[in-house]
Amino acid sequence: MVAAIQIENLKFKYAEEDVLKYINLHVPKGSFVSILGPNGSGKTTLLKNVCHLLKPYEGKVVISDQLVERFKSKELAREMAVVHQGANTEFDFNVEDVVLMGRFPYIKKFQSETLEDIAIATEAMKKTSTLHLKHKTIKGISGGERQRVMIARALTQEPQILLLDEPISHLDIKYQLEILKLCKMLNAENNLTIITTLHDINLATRFSDYIILMNHGEIVEIGKPFEVMTKENIRRVYEVDVEIVKMDQFENPMIVPI
Numbered sequence: 001m002v003a004a005i006q007i008e009n010l011k012f013k014y015a016e017e018d019v020l021k022y023i024n025l026h027v028p029k030g031s032f033v034s035i036l037g038p039n040g041s042g043k044t045t046l047l048k049n050v051c052h053l054l055k056p057y058e059g060k061v062v063i064s065d066q067l068v069e070r071f072k073s074k075e076l077a078r079e080m081a082v083v084h085q086g087a088n089t090e091f092d093f094n095v096e097d098v099v100l101m102g103r104f105p106y107i108k109k110f111q112s113e114t115l116e117d118i119a120i121a122t123e124a125m126k127k128t129s130t131l132h133l134k135h136k137t138i139k140g141i142s143g144g145e146r147q148r149v150m151i152a153r154a155l156t157q158e159p160q161i162l163l164l165d166e167p168i169s170h171l172d173i174k175y176q177l178e179i180l181k182l183c184k185m186l187n188a189e190n191n192l193t194i195i196t197t198l199h200d201i202n203l204a205t206r207f208s209d210y211i212i213l214m215n216h217g218e219i220v221e222i223g224k225p226f227e228v229m230t231k232e233n234i235r236r237v238y239e240v241d242v243e244i245v246k247m248d249q250f251e252n253p254m255i256v257p258i
């Protein structure tokens with residue numbers, strides 16, 4: 001399988017202690033991968049190493065057959081879009097301008113956006129149900145609306161790989177499903193590779209092709225949801241007991257805490 005992302009023997013630390021320990025990972029192109037694990041297990045740190053916001057002190061990250069550090073920033077932005085936790089709302093731009101910022105890797109110096117750029121941004125706002133917000137300011141909308149706007153901006157980047165850090169944490173159940181279904185659709189139709197951190201183990205199990213289960217900076221298990229989300233693994237990592245329930249309409253089982 002062609003790899004969108006390949007990580008070999010990656011180690012990372014902020015200070016003395018290793019926060020990521022010998023991470024090895026192969027993410028097939030076009031797959032939907034969720035990173036799960038308890039608070040502080042290293043999920044966000046791993047995503048930040050993938051997008052080169054943080055640099056490992058050992059090991060390597062390869063994106064579409066090239067070491068991540070070899071990419072020029074615009075080149076990497078055409079390959080990969082990232083939606084970080086908590087949108088940056090330091091500046092009070094309007095929503096449409098924020099979404100249009102996704103076109104920056106395509107716009108040449110001293111040029112402004114074209115009609116095509118605006119059409120791409122509009123389409124992304126339609127897909128994320130944010131078009132009606134376009135004249136509002138980014139500070140003047142709700143946390144969940146802002147989360148969808150940041151996803152619209154990432155889609156406007158037209159990446160091959162989309163990294164999402166807890167993209168549904170502020171969304172109500174309708175929009176949680178809408179965003180994950182949209183990701184799944186882009187995944188299937190555009191062969192977009194999606195890697196997302198999630199806390200909802202049932203939504204992760206339902207939507208993911210593969211799950212990476214982390215604990216204490218290590219990958220405990222990688223595989224198909226039903227292989228990874230076993231009673232034993234969940235007890236080991238989250239220290240809770242669950243029942244695994246098979247429902248006819250879903251391929252993957254539901255996980256019920258007891």
Ligand SMILES: Nc1ncnc2c1ncn2[C@@H]1O[C@H](COP(=O)(O)OP(=O)(O)OP(=O)(O)O)[C@@H](O)[C@H]1O
Pocket residue numbers: 014015019037038039040041042043044045046
């Ligand atoms: N900027 C930082 N400086 C120092 N330590 C950090 C920093 N960011 C995170 N850490 C530590 O690194 C470890 C992993 O944090 P990380 O944010 O990657 O975990 P996470 O799995 O994404 O957690 P959560 O589910 O709570 O978002 C934690 O022990 C955290 O305290």
